[in-house]
Amino acid sequence: MEAEHCYYCQGPIPSGQSFYEGRGVKVCLNCFRGAKACTHCGFPAKELKNHPKLGKVCDFCLAERPPQTQGQCHLCQREIKEGEREYAEHGVKVCLNCFNTAKSRCFTCRFPKTVSKLEGQGGVCEFCKPRLIxxxxxxxxxxxxxxxxxxxxxxxxxxxxxxxxxxxxxxxxxxxxxxxxxxxxxxxxxxxxxxxxxxxxxxxxxxxxxxxxxxxxxxxxxxxxxxxxxxxxxxxxxxxxxxxxxxxxxxxxxxxxxxxxxxxxxxxxxxxxxxxxxxxxxxxxxxxxxxxxxxxxxxxxxxxxxxxxxxxxx
Ligand SMILES: [Zn+2]
Ligand SMILES: [Zn+2]
Ligand SMILES: [Zn+2]
Ligand SMILES: [Zn+2]
Structure with a gap:
């Protein structure tokens, strides 16, 4: 019977020894000791994966709740995953990387890309440009x-x-x-x-x-x-x-x-x-x-x- 075997080492669960049971599987004491608890569900995981919203999680949690996208970066078109830091203004989003590595920023709003220059002032972004007085x-x-x-x-x-x-x-x-x-x-x-x-x-x-x-x-x-x-x-x-x-x-x-x-x-x-x-x-x-x-x-x-x-x- 599958449930009588350890999820990790596939060995039989020794009778009389305590074991972990959860998520429909069992984990032997030995494997349990070498595992880390998933911060979301507590399952003993060999390896925890980073989830932007849930923290360090097991594979079960990751599969159940794959990270959502929260939009596309206006500058590099990359998807911005939920929980990732982003710049959001003028109705668009910019990923943290584009924000941090910007060569020029708008004088008015700090948007990380400029399209023209204001004399004596600095660059201006495509959004601010039409509304400047x-x-x-x-x-x-x-x-x-x-x-x-x-x-x-x-x-x-x-x-x-x-x-x-x-x-x-x-x-x-x-x-x-x-x-x-x-x-x-x-x-x-x-x-x-x-x-x-x-x-x-x-x-x-x-x-x-x-x-x-x-x-x-x-x-x-x-x-x-x-x-x-x-x-x-x-x-x-x-x-x-x-x-x-x-x-x-x-x-x-x-x-x-x-x-x-x-x-x-x-x-x-x-x-x-x-x-x-x-x-x-x-x-x-x-x-x-x-x-x-x-x-x-x-x-x-x-x-x-x-x-x-x-x-x-x-
Ligand atoms: Zn085991
Ligand atoms: Zn989990
Ligand atoms: Zn980007
Ligand atoms: Zn601007």
């Missing part, structure tokens, strides 16, 4: 909807007449220092240190080739900054100005909540994480106020604090 973009179409939004927050803005597209290395002063003080290779590193658009003395300077999910919220904040500065006779809301502490937090709040409202969650997350480049704890105060009293409460407080600016009470 530059001189030729429909700015009125993109920014127009912000006008009523900002009006509700007490900012009677008009569309900025002049957007100056400026190389980010100029903004960070990197061209002067070697090695650079701010090690920036990608947009998300850049936004650690600076806004990708900034109002200064009636003009808004913008990083060329920003993707819309960054462009629209940051422009929203800077349009508000421009209007505030006009109203209060300031050149900018830069760090040197004590009276600009609340307005800075306010502008950051507008930027952040625009990203959130438009569903640009990645952008919102980054703006939430790195407000320290620009604002202090007042930003967190505004968020707390919003969750307690809703946007109306924030607008009320904002209008009051900003009005106080004119009367020198701050």
């Amino acid at each position: 530059g001189k030729g973009s429909d700015l009125a179409g993109l920014l127009g909807p912000l006008v009523p939004f900002l009006a509700a927050f007490g900012h009677p803005v008009t569309l900025p007449k002049q957007l100056v597209f400026l190389d980010w290395r100029i903004v960070l002063g990197m061209q002067k220092e070697d090695p650079p003080r701010f090690p920036v290779n990608f947009l998300d590193e850049y936004v650690h240190w600076a806004y990708p658009a900034y109002h200064l003395d009636q003009k808004i300077y913008v990083l060329p080739g920003l993707p819309a999910p960054w462009f629209v919220p940051v422009l929203c904040g800077q349009m508000a900054a421009l209007e505030l500065c006009q109203r209060h006779g300031l050149k900018h809301l830069g760090l040197g100005q004590a009276r600009a502490v609340f307005p800075r937090a306010w502008v950051h709040y507008l930027t952040y909540s625009t990203a959130l409202r438009l569903g640009h969650l990645e952008v919102a997350k980054k703006l939430r994480r790195w407000p320290e480049v620009y604002v202090g704890p007042e930003f967190e105060d505004l968020l707390r106020l919003e969750s307690a009293k809703g946007p109306k409460g924030v607008i009320q407080l904002g209008l009051k604090r900003l009005a106080d600016l004119t009367q020198g009470r701050w």
Whole structure:
């Protein structure tokens, strides 16, 4: 009878000796001692195989549950097995190998293949390329909807007449220092240190080739900054100005909540994480106020604090 023989050595199971029984077979004590337990079912296996989802498994488990594919690598067409690490963005997947060995990455999203270059910035991938904002973009179409939004927050803005597209290395002063003080290779590193658009003395300077999910919220904040500065006779809301502490937090709040409202969650997350480049704890105060009293409460407080600016009470 087959079951009376050891699955591994085919020898008879000595009577009176204990043995392992499972999966419809028996394993003698001797073979059992030399085996390792399958991490999934516990079967004593001579050799464990790597399963991307289940761990180190026996042949039975591997046969029952062969690893599934989770898609094809967009770059090398290889199948990506389940549990394997992958890069997934823009609705495509890239295998870990292609990701790690990429020769160039998109400045904006780090996609591991670029199709063209942005002057002064770096490569750009096939997905980001069509949605980057530059001189030729429909700015009125993109920014127009912000006008009523900002009006509700007490900012009677008009569309900025002049957007100056400026190389980010100029903004960070990197061209002067070697090695650079701010090690920036990608947009998300850049936004650690600076806004990708900034109002200064009636003009808004913008990083060329920003993707819309960054462009629209940051422009929203800077349009508000421009209007505030006009109203209060300031050149900018830069760090040197004590009276600009609340307005800075306010502008950051507008930027952040625009990203959130438009569903640009990645952008919102980054703006939430790195407000320290620009604002202090007042930003967190505004968020707390919003969750307690809703946007109306924030607008009320904002209008009051900003009005106080004119009367020198701050
Ligand atoms: Zn045996
Ligand atoms: Zn098993
Ligand atoms: Zn690949
Ligand atoms: Zn990209």
